[in-house]
Amino acid sequence: MNRVYLDFNATTPVEPEVLDAMLPYFSKEFGNAASIHTPGQRSRGAVETAREQVAALIGARPQEIVFTSGGTESDNHAIFGVVAQPILAVRASETAKHIITTAIEHEAVLNACQALEKEGARVTYLPTDREGLIDLDDLRRAINAETVLITIMHANNELGTVQSLAEVGRIAKEADVYFHTDAVQSAGKIPVDVNAMGLDLLSISGHKLYAPKGVGALYVRGGTRLRQFLYGGHHQRGFRPGTENVAGIVGLGKAAEIARKSLAEDSQGVSALRDRLQQGLLGNVPQSRVNAGAAPRTPNTTNLVFPGIEGEALLIALDLKGLACSTGAACSSGAVEPSHVLTAIGLPPEEARASLRFSLGRHTTNADIDFALNVVPAAVAQLRELSPTYRKEAVL
């Protein structure tokens, strides 16, 4: 079966060049990067090269990059690291620490914040408008003397909406509050600069930018006071103990380098294809609309609502025809749960359930888009044919 993958926000394939760069570090160059001897030094050299490559992608200094197991660990380390120090429990005499985040964050941030809330921290979840953008005045108003951390994602995974982090960074700086961003969906897709954005902490995931799964990075601005998250040996200056995943780190470095060099070109090509897909779907699926289409978005993402259908059924129907895309977020059983992001931007539940995300990749072709434009309108029509709600809506 012809299979077309339009779910690159979920994950990306390892780029062949990236794989080539990694391969020596599985068996031939297997040294522990913490070892003193020559094999160890060779691995160390590879890790440090990767650190430079990742730093270059986001305008950081190499020593500010910590390699982790992925985006979730990076987010957790940043949030717990700032808020949970020096101890978790808030003594009665102390005022609760305050975090500001948004209602549309990834679960890695939301659930970390909720865990801290249970420990006594206070959390403000900034609302967004229908485009998924926060109001900077809301942010200013939310800051108080107890605020220790602002964590606001750069690009949203479901909508592609990009927040203006530079302005958030200025507000955070004025208020002297640490500023973290989950850049998992933006790094490699759009320019990211930790200095221009006034960031203290930033999370990256390898497998979203053509590196393997199981590796990520956390940028920590020099001088940031962050509580240790894992305890162990002295790897990565003791900041993130655990034997370094050398091959994975090398892959992340290589992928970061490729992304930095090809970002502008990729972005142009991909956004042209994305726009073609979006226009084609809007033109061929009656009543369809783009969610957050007016916001600045990552070039590869579009999220559409097809009123009168269940996104879950459409996703399955399309998968059976060979097209992979996504709806909402999967829970532990694999069932689709209503998207908190779509609900947060004000979609009624039935429209949130009727929404589908298409996310393109660096190697998506015109033929892939043709395929999608061929199967999606037909599948939506078939679903609507059997929908108990669609006809009624059409009459209204």
Added chain:
Amino acid sequence: MNAAVQFDTLPERAETQRGLVAVAMSGGVDSSAVAALLQRQGRTVVGLTMQLWNQRRLPELQGHGPAQHRCCSLDDVYDAKAVAQHLNFPHYVVNFEEQFEARVVRPFVDQYLAGRTPIACTNCNTDVKFEPLLRMARQIGAERLATGHYARIRRNNDTGRWELLRARDDSKDQSYFLWGLSQEQLSRSDFPLGELTKEEVRALARRANLPVAEKPESMELCFVPTGNYVQFIQAYSRESGISLQKGEGEIVDETGDVIGRHNGVHNFTIGQRKGLGFATGKPVYVLSIDPENNRVVVGEDNVLRKTTCEVEGVNWISCHTPSAALRAFAKIRHKHEAAPATIEPLDNNTARVTFDTPQRAITPGQATVFYDRDVVLGGGWIR
């Protein structure tokens, strides 16, 4: 039906056997065997597992340790996935939690609180499995939905109607829970196990090396993890803000004399003997439940036997609403032996059932299902 129907062919469905078939997979041996059977017949199979109930809800019912072998437990979902992977067909988990709560759980609790004894499985079949799930199956391109029910479907060429029949294996027959299905629902459903015995199904599962071949059967209501429905009703009512205001009440005999106290009508079902909380000379049973006055009426066994009942929400399967009374065998609960009776339609939705001999514990909330030998004529809810 042709008596020579072979083990794994369904001849009268030949015309519909070419397309995609969706299998409702619970992760148990029966529905897994259905998938294996259909695949062996050369059908293109897609597996669907319903996520119906969040097992983390009502934490007070959890007890200790992880949830094991319950409907919608992750173990069951993973079992279904393992079977699909073993047989190499696509499998999806689909979320029907909202529908399940609105159409099955809430009515179940409401019925109990109204002094009735509901059958959640029938609601689940009629209003979830063969409604939104069947619709989704069709939306994703499947011609029909196959399930692991032990029952049979055939088309009567004389009447043109789809008929529901008892399973060949009487000990496994589940037709009692399927009387609510419409012609449309029946025409799009497949019960491939209807011709098989449980032993044959196990053997088939073993031959296909299914990872669930030795999995024990589940007997409990899937959303009541402990099997203790009274506890469930109390916990669910608390969570949902349903008041159990009429807690304690009186237990009376047939003459209205108060002979004891009870702790809520939802603790009782007609014919119940245990748990009345007092001793009398002769064994007594719950005769009726009067939620209005919050009373439980008890009496001796002979009073428990009744000859008639009225049923509502009647669904006729093998025919349109009959114009006159008809003779049939009627079954008043799953494990009841169908007894000869006269069914008199009162209108399109109700009927009066008069048994030839008194039947024990005809229970409001349960269903009476009418049979002509193996054929399910229809059924209705006991008032």
